[in-house]
Amino acid sequence: MDRFALKPNLAIRLLPFCCDLPATCRHRVWLGPIAMLLIAASVGCQPSGDDTTGTEAKRNDAPVAVQLVSVQQSTTRQTSRQPATVHPFYEAALRPRVQGFVREVRSDIGDVVKAGDALIVLDVPDLEQDREAQRARIARLEAEVQRANAGAELARAVVQSAEANVAAAQSEMAGAEAELAAAESEFARTQDLVSRQSLQQRMLDEALQRRDSRRAALDAIRSSVNAAQAEVTVAQAKLTAAAADVDAAKADVDVALRQLDRIEVMLNFATIKAPFDGIITQRNVAPGDLVDAGAGAPLLRISQVDRVRVHVPVPESDAAHVNAGDAIEVAFPFFPDESPMQGTVTRVAGELDPSTRTMVVEAVLDNADGKLVPGMFGQATIELAVHENVATLPARAIRFDENGDAYVYVVNDQTVSVQNIQTGNDDGSTIEVLSDLPAGTNVIDAHLQRFTDGQQVAVLAP
Template sequence: MTKHIPSLALSWMIAVCGAGCGSQREVELLDKDRFIPSVRTVALVQTELSRTTVQPATVHAYFESTIRPKVSGYVSELRVDIGDVVKQGDTLLVVDIPEVRKQREVIEARIARRRAAERRSSAGIELANAEVQSAKASLAEAESQLDQIDASLAAAESEFRRTEDLVQRGSLQQRVLDEVRKKRDSESAARRSAQSAIESSKAQVTVAEAKRSAAKADMAAAQAETQIARRELEEVDVMIGYATIKAPIDGVVTERHVEPGNLVGPSVSPSNRPLLVVSQIDRVRIRIPVPELDASHVNPGDEVSISFPSFPDQAPLSGQVSRRSSNLLRDSRTMPVEVDLDNTDGRLLPGMFGQATIAIESKTTAKTLPSRAIHFDENGNAQVYVVDEKNTVKVAAIRTGADNGNMIEIVDGLSLGAKVIDANLNRFVEGQSVNVLN
């Protein structure tokens, strides 16, 4: 019985201490004396480390076009459904708009009437031109007659002066002078009549030219009204063109919210949903929200590795940052970043979720440990279990830096070459002995 007294005493001491006369630390030390765990260690070494940020990633169509109606009418033809591959310019659906087509017929009739008015104005211009020519001809004739009368008047005036001189000398009788005077006065009256004819002809020319100007103005007005009607016809033709809705891009119909016979229009679509959605997915955008801490370090051209839970057995896809928004979203304090990837096989579907690792700094030499060897307490403070030359554990608080997902930079708290316990599910305490396997 005396051989069992030490073990019974030890058990009694453990029970008493567990009841409150000691601390958990003493219990752990007692357990430590009875069991020494085996561990593997890793050393703090200098390695090349590149800073990365790991963020969620979502697949989006490269372009996504929502199809909405521009005109109101009933869907007479629906030529596509979800999953259909379309090319730019392919007809997707047709809207029946009979009232607009009737409006086109009315405008065409109006144009025909305007064209008739143009022809009438053109005829008026031709008539006015003829009247102008006639008035000018009458004017020329009157001027010619005036010239003839001026010559006759000059001759009569000369004869009158000569006859008067002869009468004064007594060579001719007075009656001869009277006859010559009457002839001269007749020629003078004829000249005044010719001058009146010229003035009348000039007035006729002015009137004819005014009529021609008025006819030209009527012609210009008729042509302007015809042009207005033609522009109205072009506008109606544009609206009729909207009735045939075509694919704006190459892609796949990914949504359909319309049925044949539905009444559609800018204000009648239910819940303002688009009729169709066409998405370009032969090339996709991977959108990554980068948090504020890393946003300023991400630039176009940075290497990106993207993995998807949908393809667990496939290697991550590689790409580069194509663009960054250079702006933090207020609600999430993240900056949207996009990566363009070819998707000719259609494997990546819009809406897929993945994980993106962005290399945001060039490689630098740093003291590092595997991330699995670092532990964090309930306050988020990093610590490691250092093993000294006596295989005794020391709990060391450390300060970490860059993290590439596998290795973490140790900024402070450890010396180069220090050995720490590698990944282990056990919790260790200060001064605990361990059995180092490597």
Template sequence: MNVVQKIAKPAAVCLFGAFWLLAIGCTSEHAVVEKSAEPRVVPVKTVAVTATEVQRTTRQPATVHAYYRAELRAKASGFVKTLYADIGDYVEAGAKLAEVDVPDLIKQRQSVEKQVLRLEAEERRSRAGIQLAEAQVRSANAMFSEAKSQMASVEASLAGSQAEFDRTEDLVQRGSLQNRMLDEARMKRDTESARKEAVTSSINSAEADVAVAEAHLESARAHLDAAEAETETIRSQLEEVDVQIAYATIQAPFAGIVTARNIEPGDLVRQSNEVGNGKPLFVISQVDKLRVRIPVPESDAPLVSPGDEVTLTFPSFASEAPLVAVITRRSGSLDPSTRTMLVEVELENKDGKLLPGMFGQASINLSTKIAANTLPSQAIRFDEHGNGYVYIVGDDDTVLRSDVTMGADNGKSIEVLSGVHSGQRVVGSHLKRFTDGQKVKPL
């Protein structure tokens, strides 16, 4: 054996050994890969979907409003004379805010006032006429009474003259007296009869005078009534002018804060209730008590009742505890444009912390409880889009992913509206992600 053969033989042996080791290594790696591909059963804790009676709630936006808010305008035309209040001032009910100069109304009032004075003088003259007519009535009644009293005397004298005439006539017929005596008795009787007729005429005249005097009295009284009615009419016009002048003074309708002022001294205020851009002269808001208005959607509106508890949170006071109140009133109808029903909550605001216009969230505990499917919060997972899902464990211990729709969340358990039904098992808290059909081992 030469040197080359001696060297080649060991080299061939080494090369064969290298290929053999490489083959064994590849076979072993393939065996490991095949062994690792075998499915591994993952132990999991499962929870069951349970039907639980839950307090139904609705969470809606809420807006703070003043308890009362009034936009004040003038009902008289003129220039702004004086300002008594500015933005942020607290004013009592009836306090002056501004005064408008109305010289035309002042002149009108003076004219009407003079008419009232004239008519009052006419009333006094009518009253004097009544007094004169009453005196005339009394005078006519006195003359009438006097005439009637004369009638009694005349009738007595006439009766005496008639008796004397009858006696004289009897004596003349007997021849005891001359005819001359009968003529004298007849003349005396006729005279008394004429007196009676004259007194009767006087009575009739006096009675007529009484009627005329009474008619004058009634006329004077009617004239006074007309004068008083006309005076009252003009007084009403005077009161109307006074009311128009009073409109020139802008007053606060209730105690509150001046939240807007849109006039300056010297501005022309027109009776059209507008100042240039149509804004109100002042806005007064009562803020010691507030209204929180909440639009409730149609699905929840029938379940909201006065007295239901409301929890209010505001971004301005995020670090503070929520406010708890109750619903004070509900509108009872839906807004056709938004399909929501307005409900109100009243809040005391003595410290003035809350401001009208603030926005917040209201969680209303509805007046009904419902049986809902619930799961622990840890059993529900979320994908990259924020959608919730669970892993349902079937009877054969295989996993099936199911998307769920969530409802009320109290921090510990979540209401599941769809995706699962009562009694189903789902994977509880677990870090691993599963695939549909994967085998698990419930603990």
């Protein structure tokens, strides 16, 4: 036999050695045919004498040395670790409300401002002229009110005069009625005397003439009373019209005042003020620029950063488990020596972004020292649930077969038994064991060897 004959069974034994990997290395490692031949050649090219075969047989029969780990009863936390982005608590893009020229820019990038501080002042000559013209119009309308009031007073005096004329006419009519009554009485008496031939016919004619004269005078006076009463009605109508003119003039003044108030409001917009406490993060304006309402880029951008909002896109698989009030910690790679910032979930969007299939979760963090800058990237860990008194194993001690089913090598009296298990929460280093695997059960720790039921092992001291 050739002294350097290749031992084919050695190459075959390499396959299980390379395929049995723990849960922390769940990707199978396959060696190509050439690599397998090279390995087999390197280890298989050895003398093929009888002594060598006997030594190898003894080596194969020797128990494999293993380290054991035991199932622990512990508390695990189900978490979701996702990227996070810092946003200002409030952010406002300041644009002009009126057209004008920039007179002053009182704040610049990085300036800390208070709510109500004047940041930009504009020159708005058109509005200033409109204000002066409106003030003049108001003065004219107020004069119209005075004239209307005077007209109303005149109409009121005319009414009073007409009513006085009616009273005088009625008094005169009363006298005329008395005189007519006296004339009719005299006429009747004279007629009686004339019929008895005590008086001449001439006396009756005179009495009749006086009676008719008094009757005609009474009719004239009655017409005067009616005319005076008509004058009262006309005067009262004129008074009503004059009062309406006063009301209309006052309404015109009120409208003009409201228009002046609007001009004043627009003039106030010529001074752009800070809407809240914050810091100026952008400036796109310089003195002398002509700016227009709502046109172009914002003149300034202000952000409130004493508190910040941290937005975390949570994937669909975890979105249903996140609730307001859940604990969250955010670590920033720019501060490697600092502990993660602790907080709680403040708001949950409640819907998934259809393009990313993620849901935005927000947490508010204190930033009084200004350390967190909007746009900064971090890593957020959200606590979804806490599982108490559950069986756990290190992730490296759990194997997975080609179907993804989990199993462990249980060791009892240095004898291996392969046991399939159900796994739960996996935090990357520890995995929950949902199967009936009592606490204290010993299993083989990470090992590249594949074991079988009943195989003997040598347990190494911990």
